[in-house]
Amino acid sequence: MVLATGGFAAYSSLVDQSHPTLKGIAPVGFRDATRDGLVIARTAGASLLDLDQLEIRPTVSVKGNVPIEEALRARGGILLNKSGKRFTDETGIRDIVSQDILKQSGHAAYLVIDSEIFDADKALQTYVDQGLMKRCGTVAAVAKAIGANSAAVKSTLNRYYRTYDRKFDQDFARYEMRVRLDQGPWYVAAVKPGVLATLGGIRINDRAEVLGSGDTPIPGLYAAGEVTAGVQGGNMMPGNGLTDAVTFGLIAGAKSAAYAGKTGL
Incomplete structure (x- = not known):
């Protein structure tokens, strides 16, 4: 499975909780970025990182x-x-x-x-x-x-x-x-x-594998794009969001397909 749902910029309560100084600031990015991927990842045991890092x-x-x-x-x-x-x-x-x-x-x-x-x-x-x-x-x-x-x-x-x-x-x-x-x-x-985007989210490695506790990859679970953390740092430069999504999207897709072929899923 590849998580590519976007972050949580449109989920105001989590934005307010993660960054109280921005309480009430309206989202202007992807309107369906409502933390869905984070919920799925957490249910699977994933680690989250830098939820207080937002792109304004x-x-x-x-x-x-x-x-x-x-x-x-x-x-x-x-x-x-x-x-x-x-x-x-x-x-x-x-x-x-x-x-x-x-x-x-x-x-x-x-x-x-x-x-x-x-x-x-x-x-x-x-x-x-x-x-x-x-x-x-x-x-x-x-x-x-x-x-x-x-x-x-x-x-x-x-x-x-x-x-x-x-x-x-x-x-x-x-x-x-x-x-x-x-x-x-x-x-x-x-x-x-x-709020344009969120920079924190699911921890992944350079193979787009979602990491659980102890930096251990969760088998068969991958993520790419805004739903992930650690790629942009504390400030996303113009154009880097697309570069991030395309690069890790390709990696996640290839790795997920290989995993499915190997396991027969």
């Missing part, structure tokens, strides 16, 4: 719970809090950016991009059409969309312009700033973190 997506729309393209931060977008101030290196790893957002008022933030970023990706118009991103013709309109003081937002943007010109972020050590962010209109999206 920093920018999910407050309205509609829709993942907002993460590349927008790398392309030059910034995050502001309700006071209209930056509070993190927007290009940092997901976990750190997410935790910094959760520290802000309302556990949310506002992603701000300018027309140079927006016009380079026609697909972004979908966010506007769905009401997830607001077009703002002036800095004052940006402040209004956030609910912040206009002078505060203007001060933040002016400081960022100077940061871009110096190519040095003395506030948050952001090293990649692709645009100056001064080309209006601007676009603002209210965002919050969401």
Whole structure:
């Protein structure tokens, strides 16, 4: 048997239990990732590992719970809090950016991009059409969309312009700033973190065999993908989830077929 059910990101009670600081954070990944594989594995005597390790997506729309393209931060977008101030290196790893957002008022933030970023990706118009991103013709309109003081937002943007010109972020050590962010209109999206995937789960070895107590493989039981633990570590880099699933999926399938042929099951 091969367990490839996904993890438990959509099973909120276990997420809350494993990571209390994320209580109430909505899942945005595989909606059927409801711990089924973990239950089957535990019943068979499997060991579980790192259930407190989750992959959090920093920018999910407050309205509609829709993942907002993460590349927008790398392309030059910034995050502001309700006071209209930056509070993190927007290009940092997901976990750190997410935790910094959760520290802000309302556990949310506002992603701000300018027309140079927006016009380079026609697909972004979908966010506007769905009401997830607001077009703002002036800095004052940006402040209004956030609910912040206009002078505060203007001060933040002016400081960022100077940061871009110096190519040095003395506030948050952001090293990649692709645009100056001064080309209006601007676009603002209210965002919050969401649980994308779980990084903990069933312990396996390099043969995709499910391990029981004492690192002993459970005969005929294999696992692959998000349901497993120990492959990604504490942070899943973009693209590694698919690589993990394909690699160990192939191994698990081959080993399971060989076991079935050998035992006649």
